[in-house]
Amino acid sequence: MTVNPQSLKTEKPEQTAESLLKMIEELVTELRQGEPPPATLNLDTRLDQDLGFDSLARAELIQRTESQFSITLPDQTLATIETPRDLLREILQASNHHFSTLSEQTIQQIKLDVVQSAPEHVETLQQVLDWHVSTHPDRPHLYVYQDAEHVEEISYRMLKEKALQIASGLVAQDIAPGECVAIMLPTSNDYFYSFFGILYARAIPVPIYPPARPSQIEDHLKRHANILHNAQARLLITVPEAKPLSQLLRMLVPSIKTVVTLPELLHCKEKPDVGEAAKSDIAFLQYTSGSTGQPKGVTLTHDNLLHNIRAMGKVVGASSGDVFVSWLPVYHDMGLIGAWFGSLYHAIPLVIMSPLVFLSKPQRWLWAIHRHRGTLSPAPNFAYELCINKIDDSELEGLDLSSWRLSWNGAEPVSPSTIKRFTEKFAKYGFRPETMSPVYGLAESSVGLTFPNEVRLPRIEKIQREPMVRFGRAIKAADNDTDPMQVIGLGQPLPAHQIRIVDEFGRELPEREEGTLQFKGPSATQGYYHDEEKTRQLYHGDWLDTGDRAFTIGGELFLTGRTKDIIIRAGRNIYPHELEEAVCNIKGIRKGCVAAFASHDQHSGTERLIVLAESRQTDEISQQAFKQQINNLSVDLLGSPADDIVIAPPHTIPKTSSGKIRRAACKELYEQNQLDIRQRAVWQQTLRLIQAGIRPQLKRYSRILLDFGYAAYMWLVMAILAPAVWGLVAITPNRNWSWAITRFGARALIKLTGTKLTVQGEENLPKGEQPFIMVANHSSYLDGLVMTAAIDLNCRFVAKSELLKNPFARIFLSRLGAEFVERFDVQKGIIDAKRIAYSAKDNQPLCLFPEGTLYRMAGLHQFHMGAFTAATDANLPVIPVTLCGTRSKLRDKSLFPRRGDVSVTISEPIYPSGEDWSAALALRDKARGEILRHCGEPDLAHTPPMR
Template sequence: MPDSHIPHSTAELDPKQAAQQLLALIEQLASEANQGTSALPEIQLDSQLDSDLGFDSLIRAELIQRTEVCFAVPLSDQALATIETPRDLLNEVFSALQAPSAVKANIGEIHLEKAEKAPEQVETLQELLDWHVQHHPDRPHLYVYQNADDVEIISYQVLHERARKIAQGLLAAGIEPGHTVAIMLPTCNEYFFCFYGILYARAIPVPIYPPARPSQLEDHLMRHAKILQNADARMLITVNEAKPLSQLLRMQATSIEHIVTPDEIAPDQDYVHVGQAKADDIAFLQYTSGSTGTPKGVTLTHRNLLTNVRAMGKAVGATPDDVFISWLPVYHDMGLIGAWFGSLYHAIPLVIMSPLLFLAKPQRWLWAIHHHKGTLSAAPNFAYELCVNKIDERDLQGLDLSSLRRAWNGAEPISADTMARFTERFARYGFRPEAMAPVYGLAESTVGLTFPMQPRAPRVEYIDRDTFFRSGQAIAVTSNKPEKPQHQPGSTPHTSPTPHPDHTFADSLPLIGLGHPLPGHQIRIVDSQGRELPERQEGELEFKGLSSTQGYYRSPEKTQELYHQDWLRTGDRGLTIDGELFLTGRCKDIIIKAGRNIYPHELEAAVSQLPGVRKGCVAAFAHTNTRNGTEQLIVLAETNLRTEEDKTALRNRIQAAAQEVLGIPVDDIALCPPHTVPKTSSGKIRRSSCRHLYDTGTLNAPQRAVWWQTLRVAVAGMQPTLNQFVRQAKSYLFAGYMWLILGLLAPPVWLLVALLPSHLAWRVTRWGARTLLWLTATPFTVQGKSHLPPKGTPGILVVNHASYLDGIMVIAATDRELQFVAKSELLGNTFARIFLEKLGTHFVERFDTEKSLSDSQKLAEASMRPSPLTIFPEGTLYRMAGLHDFHLGAFQIAVDKQLPVIPVTLRGTRSMLRDQSLFPRRSAIDVIIGQPIYPNGEDWHAVLTLRNRARAEILAQCGEPDLAHETTR
């Protein structure tokens, strides 16, 4: 694998000159990282890269790359994790100059015999591995990079044997079924052995992330003490360096009885079976935060996990012929569940390397795809950005990414600009636009929630910015939609990034399509009152499905907050278009940094205590860097300090406080004069207003009078509330008005229908339907009326079923009498029965097979009447957007009687009034009447063909996802 184009150098290097070169390089990088907004401290050989200079892992990776270029030497793979100071980095340079050339392992394409994925009868992770051991024990499962050049292969049999040894060691140490065991290990062979060993002991694994550097180990463990306390962990399996701190850790987490390394828990005794795990047992705990407050451990059962990986596998069409390439950390759900468990279930070989190997040289990820012919991979947005900006073209010579059919982008905010530039740059290396797949998920839904169900280029919708921020409504902008980004002559894609759409078109906002809910899962967007919103209206995202957690471990209060009736809150805001999810932001001020959720209040409290900071006048918030799509952590603090020297010292103290509280540096520290930080009347920090001041560069604007500032802040605070109130008022007024109109129209229409002859009853019904549309000012269009059968001619209309309003819309769209087919349960409602019977409706039994067959015969006879038979072949309503399976009855009749089938598509009725809702909302309605489809034959194949053609026509027109069970992805 061509890690770097840099050759080893044996030339003599003067230490003093090398130190000066390195310090100059670091000073330049620090200046770039701070964007010239703050004075830099004096940089010396013993300056701390973290606390003194604020270098996070990405900046350190950039530093290593520049050092390699500067000194023409490749540094060791561990440099990113071990260097603490410029002196450490200088020592790495001299060590590399004296090191012999590395001998690379034979890393090549993976060729495996045909295999089968695990059957759906498998109910637990233990059963899953056992099944693979029984059917293909020697099949390679894991290809684990030990370093950049050495790959070790772990078969199912080896994983099984080593895991059972670990399990026996746990049992011997007193670990019992139901106990929790924490794993704090890097990506290595032992991690996989220990995780499954805990499972075989019927205990519960608790993955926590390891320290980035050994020098941070003590602080790191103290930050994890809250997780260990909440989990009531009995044992911590970790690296050898953590053992000396065991007594200190036990003082913080009293439940810990053992702190051991993997080598210390593998005795010679045989494994003792401790009983069969159940599908609803907790498989492991995924902690969403451990940095502040009370951490939340998402409880995930075996059923949750296997349901989710099956659904994701169906969405992508996963097979054992795939090869998954991953550098994602295995303590995080995307790497643990999406990469490892997904590969394990589908018998896919998983090639995995440490995140540090990727961060040090991002090209390693791409070359692993090349060498192993990877077909699947996944990464957060920042990884694609790194590949665009941080890989030299010389490191890509000969690269081939054509084997990659799906590269998921998720786990953090996604940048349309990043996706476009990655696709453009790597197209010459075989990367296809449809391989890039933005997705959405969260630990509370195991990992995956919405996926693009078919290969496609990423979907980006451009909406009117002002309208959206004012009303929350997503109005499409077509005239200003950005063209494909173009590079200036003479530039290269990775050095001259194209302008972000937000900058080029100020009146448009790009929203990224994240796909439709996985099979067996649902989403909805609700307003502040918990009522479901129509499409293109922003609100809070909620979900439910078989992958949904039962709550947070040992935290009933947090679990109660998670639920809204039988739906789960995500804390994210978004909207749907054609049933597809588009995220717009987060409900709370959680900051995502380095893959972790950071809550600002603890950092604000710590900074407020520092000398020179006005107490209670500190705000911590997230800022999206539009250049690279990453989220940055910003601290805004009021101070009376005047000199630049004093301010620099204060910035250093703030960085040190952030390092102590969070374990990571902040990206920027903005010091401002008193009364800059906006607050509510009750004294609470208005973080969104702080972010606005920072984003617009108005922090240092001339100070206005206090009364004027107060008025402006008050007005700014009132505007969103006022907009929300207006939206709520409009929705309530429309709902009330529509029910009023229905209440006024229904009695006379019902009475006239009951009393008048059938042909007049139909005229009254059609008048009532059209009057309802007219009085509610509902936009209503009908296409293809000429496709209806001539009056007096039989035929069969098949209509998608999305709302209680569907029958009304079909009646309003046509000018003839119809024979509707309805479920027999409506016969129990006298009001509905009299009305429907007068219109000639046929009632069918859905649950009694014998009665259902009799009803089908009657419908076949009725189909020859001059009024078209009108059927909703989905059979019932569903609240979630999507076209479900079609029952075959209508198409069997059409074939038997050789009648044409006319597909009728309804769009907009679901948004207007969904199933399980009595709250109508304004929505445009479209009725598309397709061309007649005639049977071609009289056999069973003709029935299926007719069904498939009609359904395909409706699916193409309805704009909703395909939710048929038999559909292959």
Template structure:
């Protein structure tokens, strides 16, 4: 039998030759036109000499493992600088087959019978779990590519308490900030809660990609540490030697320690006394999530215990999380998606979390999928690029025996989502048991803890194709019929992209949260209209740490700005772009100015003539990072050397490689009259392949620049003018119609005449404002005088007028008692036979409902809005039972009428009407089945189900979304 530890090559020269062949092959693939294969040596640097960025090195490691039939340690990606380093790793590795076979590592734990709904802080949350089931495994941490170690709640609690004690010895107390710069490991989790138990504030920052970059990495992070006034940094051993340098940058920093040094304090301080820190409060900062430390003043999002618990509870409710789930993650725990979404979400719901280092995934993407298989994972999450890697970087042979049928939610977020990628992933892995309905595109941001919108129902990903020109010119999303789309067919997609744009449905706001789309004036837009996305809810941050100016810019009244553009359809969010120039790549925010400034310093580049932007890859649909730089160089070898320098600079500066480096002649990069880079224009030139077009005369360029700038400005002005024009026109029509209609209704003696006038006024308003009214199911209106009740959803103050115009019936409207306090409303509504009910006095409301029953036998239908009031946000709220109680008591049918479009035209708390269309859906009458309480509930549930299906809006029962 072959010795599994024996090296695959007994001859080192043969191994070196084979490895250099792999390196050369990969380098030529990346730079096919200019790479010199004679420059590959064992001591060539992978970055600078060979142009292999981190993703290329990950590919090299995969090919090496396949070629040599070995499994390399996870840290190999971070440690190798030269082919010789990789060769040494080969000789030190054990020989294993690269294909991972089935295993019996399924996680099966008893279901938790109760959940910590009452806890108010993370400390309370962990303590609650210790009391309930302290020995229950909480974390399954991959120590390397194969070995997994479990951590119970009790172990996490005890280790964290020890670290808290040691931190006190180092002078850490309530309110101090402590930075954690550690990879994914057991110690990370212990340290995080150790900081919390000392009542200090954790500041997670990402560790360096490679040891050789620690100095540059720490200098860049010094801006975060300065802003946070960090008192102590917990980091890796390699960073210890730079403590003096870092302390010069961060005056508040007193200690830089490793986890080993903290552990060594236990013997010395076990008997020392510590001052009690007191109980953490819900409104205290639980941790700081820094969005960027790369340029300018970094922004530390303040997230309180209340914010975090509200977010994980809302996400858990949205996805139906239970302790029977198993979460599998490779997401970094210094990032909100991995820290809050994966860890805190699992912690709250007693879900076992299987977690591995991001390097485990990057070097071998198949490890993520096999971890889902081994542990029977039900939940997982990743940015879009991870799904793309699983499509393109895993061989079919490595998937033999894979079973993904246990996965019920696979979230895709943190960066722009490609419909091509999610379709390709679902298609490829469907034969391995993956359900397409499990792929869930979502949206979130650090300012909302992590999650904001989730699909609330099980479904396949929603992709809406909208007219390109209409969207670009007016900002309105007009959906087109595409029929079945073959995403795998490039020609098919390219043809579709010529005249349409795909928009990904990102779900509805989490329970208790709200979103809205506003125009440049801050007014809410109707559905299908693009604008700036704002939000609010219990997960919302109170601002940025020690940055009052940036905090002030975050708020628009009670709403928070996201910096993203989007629109809604049936209340669901669709993103269309970003307001700022921030680029999201591999789940990280990248600020173009920083890389542009650094590239400007390179020899051969024209200073101030560099643009960095994101562009969709036409082949994969994913966003790629593009650097456009002007140069006077003409020699091909010199230009390639400059490209390599830019690639290396990008990786060293951002930790992320560029996808495209485009060198162009002088005067290619468009600028504003003040000399600012016009990144959107650069992106257009790049995507239209016009970067190397012949240079035109100055006057021609100036004219084109003016026209290109004037067109979007004109479109914005035209749109704004049209909005104002319609709003003023509609108010004018209402001002002209209201006085005569009101006078006639209040003066005419006959009720039928009053109704005729009111109906004429409603129909005139709809016709004169050009509003398209579509009525479906008019045949369901009873033609005889038999009594019935009408119920309708309440979306706008226009709802009553629409019912008048659409049904042609004389209704007995039920209105809120507050309207009786207004003379004009009371006089008008009384003549139409309206009944008023009190919404706030329970006894009075019950009495009013009983009186309404007496009017239900009339041939004029009693018409009730069972939601009780209207709401600004799309969705159907809880139905009050009064109408259904009357129907059961009197054994009368109920006619459900669903109104669509009125909310977009005139929302609650808005006096700015918008142009739109209205649809009225009249459903067949439903009859009570029985005369008891259960019959009342059944009738309510049936009617509500019908209206939910017809409205296509989310179910917002028991939520307040005013």
């Protein structure tokens, strides 16, 4: 029944209350799958504790209330109502519907002049804003939704003027450069002014999220007290409504001297005199979400941020012609750096709304993209799920998403199912499959670390489950595999950044082997603020530990889970997010409210798998049915049942401010016996785990033993073969004999080490004594050896002249007829190139590695021109040769060989089209393109824009 809006003015509040309670009763009955609500349902019933309403249930309640009473409620209602009485008060104060339906929204495309240049030489965020103010002061920068409909425009000039006033106010409050100032504001104009005001005062912004509901005050205070105490914050900027709460917070954090609202800082008009910021200054502190423990303050300098922003912008082809649409919270890195700072740097207009606007009606995000013709808009995986499940097709009539060119999916595990269903649902509204772009980042790398370097369909690899679970090996699943594990490709490292996968001893693993993900690059944090111990744990030499488990294929990253979240149970690696996702699909289990975690058993010395799931079903029969279904899933996915299953009431599972499951906190509650669960007898656990664990444990540790054993064996074989081959070559007067000995030694090493060598395209080698030049990618110390073993030709390798200083290398390579070239002296290099061009006409083919040197990171680098100018000068064909597998077998700067096979692909000859420089360039590009096509690694010479 729909209430006439006019009747609200005439009917008594008691009648409205009765209608409201009846509506809530119907909703509760639906949520409880037919079970009636508590008998005590009244105006003071608590929505959280008594009815178990989560944020999605609250959003449904708001939607039904607006529909039934034909009113418009403020978006804040979603966060502020605690009881039906609170909602009744909002109903009685609300206005009637006065806005058009979403399907009637008109296009309000943002059309601005193109900005041809970018602030490439600035060194701080303040200088970025200053550059825009000096270049185009009145150009709109922000379009801030004040509510669901009203948008306010903020220009670069306005942002700087307000920020300078705030900076003066902070200086008047005795805030000195380098001191921390916390911002506890919602997404609003004031937030943006405050952030840059703190920067212009040369203080350090510390963004923290404002309290959502009074019921969360205890956890909110404790979390923020820890953050502010670590930061030693001197001042807190907040909203007037939260100031009493902030005073309580001030009592817990002695360093805070002042708690203010924004108007209290706007009285000073003088420009602050605090000096110029440096690129090494801390730009702000990004506190991690705490999903796996206590929050840590990630220290990010201006230099870190600008490197990250520029690298991401280069990969995605960002320009002032884009329009960025975001609802992401600006107190988290994805919304703050990815959305705001990225838009600021590239002169992209940013349309931004509060997360509450999105959560209350997810369709508003999509309609904002439609309305403003948005081109860039990211979100975590749950947001796409929300759009799939909570938006009716009737609310999408007329929606046009064809302008949306990139939709990054990151910040939490990416689900292949979500990608598929979102793409299918919104394809008819113009959403293209290649728009969805899974990425990976973390606060310790500013925000972004790996991105796909081209526009493409999301990459989903199916791998065999058992080898991954048992041994951490990503073996491609067969087409008829009925239970493969699906993993999402998250792209390659950003320019100037590197990743690697290491084992338990910090040794780099080959591709398709799972280990700990580490990274390095100019975006990397200097450490955790005021926490030397955690900073020491973060760094491993030049590399930073992400805390994530992963593997790579062709240099692309694939995550398998967090290191701390992995459960090693009876020798098996268990990935909790996969089991959690499966359990969430059980009817009656609350979606997004399942935690799987490990609990250490001191008696058995191993870990127990605990599954904690929330449900509104409290009867014994339902709970037993849930446990049975969860156990069945555990057996299906993991090969064994869970050790303990807890069916808990709603809101038992602690989450971070961004909605992530806090598995560490779940474990703590469980181990402190605060979940009221009957545990199995210790002797039963011990006996069962010992029986199940002996064989898997042996298999697990056998991987480590095999790796070290193989490395030692391969070095032993080389230690025997190398002196013998070198000695015979050194004393052999005939070059053909030297080549025969060398080839025999190379093939013996490959065979004795169990390496499978596959050679394709041998028919492409010219017959007879026709001269030609071979060029190959260079990825390992083993490349020359593999080329020697694979190709039955006595080639002349072109080597760097530095090897002439090494008598062992000089004698050996000279006997094989190698040519030595200068890499650093330009004049000698030109002479060498001419000599190489002349000698290329000899019958013995030349073999070059045009990358010039090798690199540990997967990818094909730029080619030097020597081989190709020699080919054009001598009018000789170039044969591209692609080597695969050698990098994984023995990487640059590593002396730890790994098991693995190698392949050699010989492509058809490419003939020069002329004798000039342009012909050499064309020859180079064709040869490089051929190698790039076969090597399966990213193109690191240049990153094309993602358009």
